[in-house]
Amino acid sequence: MERPGRLLLLSELRVRNTAYEVSLSRSLLTWKRRVSSPVYHPFRPSVCHSVSVTEIICVTEEEEENSSKQRDDGSWRKIKEREGKDCRQAFTVFYVERGRNHRWRCVEITFRCPDRAMCQHWVSGIRDQLAAISSRPKQLLVYINPYGGKRQGKRIYEQKVAPLFAQAGISTHVIVTEYANHARDHLRTEAELKRFDGVVCVGGDGMFSEIIHGLIWRTQMDGGVDPNSPEETLLPCSLRIGIIPAGSTDCICFATVGTNDPVTSALHIIVGDSQPMDVCSVHHNNAFLRYSVSLLGYGFYGDVLTDSERKRWMGPARYDFSGLKMFLTHHYYEGTVSYLPAKGIMGTPRDGGRCRSGCVVCQHNGQILTEKADRYEMDKASENESEDEWRTIRGKFLAINAASMSCACPRSPKGLSPSAHLADGTTDLILVRKCSRFNFLRHLIRHTSKDDQFDLGFVEVHRVCRFRFMPRHCQSDSDLELDLQENSKRQIFSQICRDHPACGCTPIYSSWNCDGEILNHTAIDVRVHCQLIKLFARGIEEMSGRRWCFRLKSFQVSGT
Numbered sequence: 001m002e003r004p005g006r007l008l009l010l011s012e013l014r015v016r017n018t019a020y021e022v023s024l025s026r027s028l029l030t031w032k033r034r035v036s037s038p039v040y041h042p043f044r045p046s047v048c049h050s051v052s053v054t055e056i057i058c059v060t061e062e063e064e065e066n067s068s069k070q071r072d073d074g075s076w077r078k079i080k081e082r083e084g085k086d087c088r089q090a091f092t093v094f095y096v097e098r099g100r101n102h103r104w105r106c107v108e109i110t111f112r113c114p115d116r117a118m119c120q121h122w123v124s125g126i127r128d129q130l131a132a133i134s135s136r137p138k139q140l141l142v143y144i145n146p147y148g149g150k151r152q153g154k155r156i157y158e159q160k161v162a163p164l165f166a167q168a169g170i171s172t173h174v175i176v177t178e179y180a181n182h183a184r185d186h187l188r189t190e191a192e193l194k195r196f197d198g199v200v201c202v203g204g205d206g207m208f209s210e211i212i213h214g215l216i217w218r219t220q221m222d223g224g225v226d227p228n229s230p231e232e233t234l235l236p237c238s239l240r241i242g243i244i245p246a247g248s249t250d251c252i253c254f255a256t257v258g259t260n261d262p263v264t265s266a267l268h269i270i271v272g273d274s275q276p277m278d279v280c281s282v283h284h285n286n287a288f289l290r291y292s293v294s295l296l297g298y299g300f301y302g303d304v305l306t307d308s309e310r311k312r313w314m315g316p317a318r319y320d321f322s323g324l325k326m327f328l329t330h331h332y333y334e335g336t337v338s339y340l341p342a343k344g345i346m347g348t349p350r351d352g353g354r355c356r357s358g359c360v361v362c363q364h365n366g367q368i369l370t371e372k373a374d375r376y377e378m379d380k381a382s383e384n385e386s387e388d389e390w391r392t393i394r395g396k397f398l399a400i401n402a403a404s405m406s407c408a409c410p411r412s413p414k415g416l417s418p419s420a421h422l423a424d425g426t427t428d429l430i431l432v433r434k435c436s437r438f439n440f441l442r443h444l445i446r447h448t449s450k451d452d453q454f455d456l457g458f459v460e461v462h463r464v465c466r467f468r469f470m471p472r473h474c475q476s477d478s479d480l481e482l483d484l485q486e487n488s489k490r491q492i493f494s495q496i497c498r499d500h501p502a503c504g505c506t507p508i509y510s511s512w513n514c515d516g517e518i519l520n521h522t523a524i525d526v527r528v529h530c531q532l533i534k535l536f537a538r539g540i541e542e543m544s545g546r547r548w549c550f551r552l553k554s555f556q557v558s559g560t
């Protein structure tokens with residue numbers, strides 16, 4: 001817990017009928033129950049509660065004289081007993097309280113002061129501290145996908161999020177999208193980004209993808225950078241992005257907040273959290289295709305997506321169905337993967353570390369890679385050096401995956417690459433070579449068990465900052481000749497049968513699954529851009545025991 005620092009205010013105030021010693025420093029608001037009897041009582045609970053000033057949502061002076069008052073969200077509640085005192089002598093602090101599984105709630109506590117002047121002194125004292133937090137957004141541009149997930153985006157925003165933003169004094173410009181790519185196109189062209197401190201998307205991963213495509217593109221255009229060139233170092237986006245989960249897949253929210261809960265996400269936005277995030281640019285023949293922040297998957301994951309898109313009518317069950325179907329089909333694909341290993345960085349894909357709030361690996365590598373990028377910009381000749389460092393692997397693969405984050409989700413809590421980092425400037429390239437169905441099943445099962453999914457002879461993983469893939473049918477004639485010579489030494493007839501597209505044994509190429517979208521090209525060039533975007537999040541917090549020494553009873557602190 002933070003040290004309180006120099007006290008700004010210290011008074012004896014009452015919570016209900018009990019006297020508390022309440023103090024405010026630059027970092028903490030603390031209230032401690034005054035012990036009436038000096039005699040030690042072993043069963044009396046500890047009576048001190050602290051909240052970080054950064055996690056106070058707002059403070060309000062109680063002003064209503066009537067016996068009831070209207071809340072910001074329009075519902076009515078019975079005001080608390082006044083106990084015969086002037087209610088202008090009370091103020092209420094709304095703050096973040098942590099629940100289970102990384103959920104946050106906004107709770108409130110009312111303090112009663114001996115006189116009105118003291119009450120105003122406290123209110124302005126707390127407000128001054130809140131105003132000094134420069135990272136809090138004041139104006140937000142909000143895009144709502146009304147058709148995402150169970151079509152609840154608008155309702156979720158209006159009922160759960162907008163009241164909290166209003167309470168925190170955040171003004172919003174809300175756009176309900178009318179067609180796919182509406183948000184992306186608006187951000188690219190019309191949006192007056194200078195007016196805002198952040199962009200909020202209400203929807204799923206597809207909607208988030210629209211937002212980053214719009215924002216990254218616009219940032220490059222405004223900065224005179226050509227996004228079509230895979231060699232360009234992209235400019236980082238200055239506006240942070242908030243995700244209010246309202247889709248059928250909300251993996252980015254889960255990976256950066258630890259839960260898919262609209263209220264928790266709204267509170268992270270209000271307190272002005274900031275989580276940097278890497279973005280991969282995907283190019284084909286020097287033409288830009290897409291950006292990716294989580295998974296690029298060829299083979300198994302590409303086939304599952306392609307098949308499941310044809311079965312949208314099945315709802316979320318389509319992923320299980322297509323997963324089983326593709327597992328049984330057991331297609332493998334030939335091609336060449338070349339990659340540039342990430343050098344001089346902290347962490348490996350198998351070190352057992354986890355990217356968590358305030359991750360030192362991301363901080364360390366972010367700094368190193370930014371310095372490296374600056375040097376590269378100054379001396380473009382260094383490109384030739386890095387060309388020598390490329391490694392090449394040719395083979396038959398059941399799956400080629402690049403995980404830029406763990407890709408953990410409620411279904412797979414460990415994710416595809418449990419030790420991958422959100423903002424370390426790398427992606428974990430996982431190659432699953434052709435193997436038996438039984439072995440592939442062993443690999444898949446290990447995503448949900450404690451065993452290391454990479455500790456298998458046919459799986460290899462490399463932490464890379466760039467990679468390219470060329471499917472076999474796109475390889476140059478000389479490469480194909482080389483392959484043929486190798487293959488001719490083994491099972492000539494079965495190979496001919498498999499390679500011949502007309503015989504229908506196995507397709508010769510798969511598709512790339514790029515964060516849930518299918519790419520039109522199979523030969524791709526992928527480059528990681530370290531910390532290109534920032535989210536209103538702080539990464540998943542470690543759950544290290546109880547944060548507070550005492551939690552006030554529910555009648556004193558009620559959830560909003």
Ligand SMILES: Nc1ncnc2c1ncn2[C@@H]1O[C@H](COP(=O)(O)OP(=O)(O)OP(=O)(O)O)[C@@H](O)[C@H]1O
Nearest residue numbers: 148149177178179180203204205206207247248249
């Ligand atoms: N008004 C709209 N009408 C139709 N499509 C839209 C609209 N607004 C956004 N979209 C598109 O809907 C797609 C899915 O949105 P979103 O990710 O919010 O929901 P989802 O239920 O998680 O999606 P999916 O089922 O594809 O995972 C996005 O790719 C987005 O481009």
